[in-house]
Amino acid sequence: MRPVKYLAAPTWRDAINALAKYPTAKAIAGGSDLLGWIKDDITGAKEPQWDILVDIRTIKEGAAIRFSRNEGLRIGSLATLTDLESAKEVQENYPLLASAVGHPASPGIRNVGTIGGNINQRPRCWYLRGAEFDCYKKGGDFCFAVTGKNEYHAILEGELCYIVHPSDVAPALLALDAKAKILGPKGEKTVPFSEYFVGPRVDVIRENILQHDEVLTEIQIPPPVPSSKSSFLKVTNRGVYDFAIVNIATWLKLNNGSVEDSRIVLSGVAPTPHRSTAAEGVIKGKRIDEALAKQAADQALVRARPMSDNAYKVEIAKTLIRRSLLEAAGA
Amino acid sequence: MAEDQYSGGEQPTTGNQEVTRREFLRQMGAGAAAVTFFSLGVAGQARGPAFPPMAEATGVVFPDPSLCIGCLTCEVVCSRAHEEVGLSGVPRIRIYDDPSIKLHPEIIRNYPDRGAFFQEPCLQCPEAPCLPVCPVDALRVEPKTQARIIDESTCIACGRCERACPFTAVDENRATNREVLGQASRITFDPKKNVYVKCDLCYFREGGPACVERCPVNIRIRQGIVKSDILCLDLPASTSEVFQKLRQQQAAS
Numbered sequence: 001m002r003p004v005k006y007l008a009a010p011t012w013r014d015a016i017n018a019l020a021k022y023p024t025a026k027a028i029a030g031g032s033d034l035l036g037w038i039k040d041d042i043t044g045a046k047e048p049q050w051d052i053l054v055d056i057r058t059i060k061e062g063a064a065i066r067f068s069r070n071e072g073l074r075i076g077s078l079a080t081l082t083d084l085e086s087a088k089e090v091q092e093n094y095p096l097l098a099s100a101v102g103h104p105a106s107p108g109i110r111n112v113g114t115i116g117g118n119i120n121q122r123p124r125c126w127y128l129r130g131a132e133f134d135c136y137k138k139g140g141d142f143c144f145a146v147t148g149k150n151e152y153h154a155i156l157e158g159e160l161c162y163i164v165h166p167s168d169v170a171p172a173l174l175a176l177d178a179k180a181k182i183l184g185p186k187g188e189k190t191v192p193f194s195e196y197f198v199g200p201r202v203d204v205i206r207e208n209i210l211q212h213d214e215v216l217t218e219i220q221i222p223p224p225v226p227s228s229k230s231s232f233l234k235v236t237n238r239g240v241y242d243f244a245i246v247n248i249a250t251w252l253k254l255n256n257g258s259v260e261d262s263r264i265v266l267s268g269v270a271p272t273p274h275r276s277t278a279a280e281g282v283i284k285g286k287r288i289d290e291a292l293a294k295q296a297a298d299q300a301l302v303r304a305r306p307m308s309d310n311a312y313k314v315e316i317a318k319t320l321i322r323r324s325l326l327e328a329a330g331a
Numbered sequence: 332m333a334e335d336q337y338s339g340g341e342q343p344t345t346g347n348q349e350v351t352r353r354e355f356l357r358q359m360g361a362g363a364a365a366v367t368f369f370s371l372g373v374a375g376q377a378r379g380p381a382f383p384p385m386a387e388a389t390g391v392v393f394p395d396p397s398l399c400i401g402c403l404t405c406e407v408v409c410s411r412a413h414e415e416v417g418l419s420g421v422p423r424i425r426i427y428d429d430p431s432i433k434l435h436p437e438i439i440r441n442y443p444d445r446g447a448f449f450q451e452p453c454l455q456c457p458e459a460p461c462l463p464v465c466p467v468d469a470l471r472v473e474p475k476t477q478a479r480i481i482d483e484s485t486c487i488a489c490g491r492c493e494r495a496c497p498f499t500a501v502d503e504n505r506a507t508n509r510e511v512l513g514q515a516s517r518i519t520f521d522p523k524k525n526v527y528v529k530c531d532l533c534y535f536r537e538g539g540p541a542c543v544e545r546c547p548v549n550i551r552i553r554q555g556i557v558k559s560d561i562l563c564l565d566l567p568a569s570t571s572e573v574f575q576k577l578r579q580q581q582a583a584s
Contacts, residue, residue, distance in 0.1 A: 141545060142545075142547065142550065143402070143404065143547060146400070146402045146404070146547040147547050147548070147550075147551045147556065147557070157508070158402070158403070159402070159403030159404070159406065159407050159508055160402075160403060160404050160407035160408065162402075200407065201406075201407050201410070201508070204407075303509070305401055305445050305446055305507070306442075306444045306445055307442065307445065308441045308442050308445075311443070311444040314444070
């Protein structure tokens with residue numbers, strides 16, 4: 001690994017000042033994604049060599065987890081996935097999140113990996129991660145996945161670039177209607193996660209709205225909704241320690257057994273976490289059973305455009321939607 | 332600014348190469364010769380006012396639906412190429428789901444489950460009906476490529492060009508990316524910039540139209556990896572034969 005300069009940021013403000021000052025600086029927390037990225041020497045016209053690491057683990061209160069019945073959950077973006085998985089307030093009030101944060105990677109990585117890092121991690125596309133492929137995401141002018149090997153690439157919403165969003169936590173946050181608190185040179189703003197992720201058409205260089213000198217400081221989840229149910233499922237190639245081929249976070253609000261409201265979000269299928277309003281439309285106002293779950297699953301994938309090697313993901317996504325609805329509804 | 336914007340390449344902009352409405356009217360006033368000229372039917376598919384003679388575009392984006400895999404690279408690179416030079420980012424070519432398209436065997440073999448797609452480019456009509464209807468001469472023939480272009484700094488967004496365009500846009504609910512731009516023809520309104528937008532053959536770009544250059548299927552065909560005698564997006568000279576062929580194809584959508 002090439003040498004890097006290390007800066008410790010005592011506060012969020014110091015972190016964004018350093019990022020604003022140095023165009024080749026990157027914030028580092030757990031480093032499980034960023035260090036691999038640097039070691040693999042992934043660079044391009046729009047992807048500089050990150051040679052200054054701004055340590056944000058040094059920020060006090062950056063990992064705080066607070067819960068109140070009125071305000072809901074406030075998670076410092078530096079909280080590790082293990083912190084969250086073992087937090088009583090998360091387990092008791094947000095089983096969907098507790099489940100989702102237990103899925104990425106291995107226990108060792110979850111011990112250092114933060115929720116902010118999981119949300120903002122870069123895609124796993126092997127062309128993006130391969131130093132020799134000058135793809136759109138690095139500032140190049142080709143998507144090698146379109147005509148190359150694409151068994152893990154997008155089946156929905158792909159355009160120009162066919163990455164899939166790799167996070168297990170992001171779909172759960174969308175399903176829970178969470179918001180992101182972002183700090184930048186112009187101050188603080190709060191953005192729903194439904195507007196946080198951006199696809200290749202909006203900006204092929206990044207996967208979210210964060211600018212170079214902005215940081216995700218907090219995740220805000222509204223108070224738990226009585227009579228809501230949820231489920232998180234993930235399919236991987238390996239039994240453990242793997243990125244999702246497809247994962248799904250389902251949140252249902254039931255009224256006398258019928259679905260009053262729902263949020264069904266998949267990752268691993270599209271360049272951003274994919275909320276399936278098509279599936280939600282099918283189940284609205286109805287009681288979930290096997291037939292309805294299947295119908296919702298089919299509807300969700302009507303617009304799938306699988307590539308040369310990944311049509312299998314369409315079937316996996318359908319199966320996960322069906323199982324997830326049945327599991328959440330307890331049907 | 333407007334002049335600079337499309338003087339683009341090496342060739343300087345010369346006013347007399349552009350056919351503006353004003354010039355057109357001047358020509359009309361030139362006498363009986365001009366009247367005879369138009370009445371002979373040179374303005375082939377006349378609708379509304381007679382059309383001024385204009386040079387054929389040096390090229391036209393000519394899709395082959397059988398080779399399209401609906402990757403949408405053309406749409407997005409079109410937006411990017413134009414945004415990079417400060418023009419509207421509304422895509423000038425659009426892709427629609429169309430199960431009726433017969434696919435090339437190479438595409439069926441490689442992308443068996445992907446679906447079939449139809450492409451809607453601007454046809455760079457030999458006698459472009461969108462030009463003479465513009466009340467402010469924002470539609471012009473660009474001197475380098477002879478592309479029929481809209482000068483965004485002049486456009487007043489009246490929408491006459493959009494309505495004059497004889498090529499409709501198919502139901503946008505079938506657009507592969509489901510983005511609804513409110514398209515009625517091959518000329519599209521950009522509410523962000525409050526201008527109408529059409530294909531300008533990327534006259535400002537050295538490599539020509541970005542969609543043709545960056546189409547991944549084209550690239551693989553040129554590399555010999557995908558075996559095909561035809562390109563997914565070709566750029567033949569815009570002769571009247573080519574126009575007739577493309578018109579037939581586009582009318583079939």
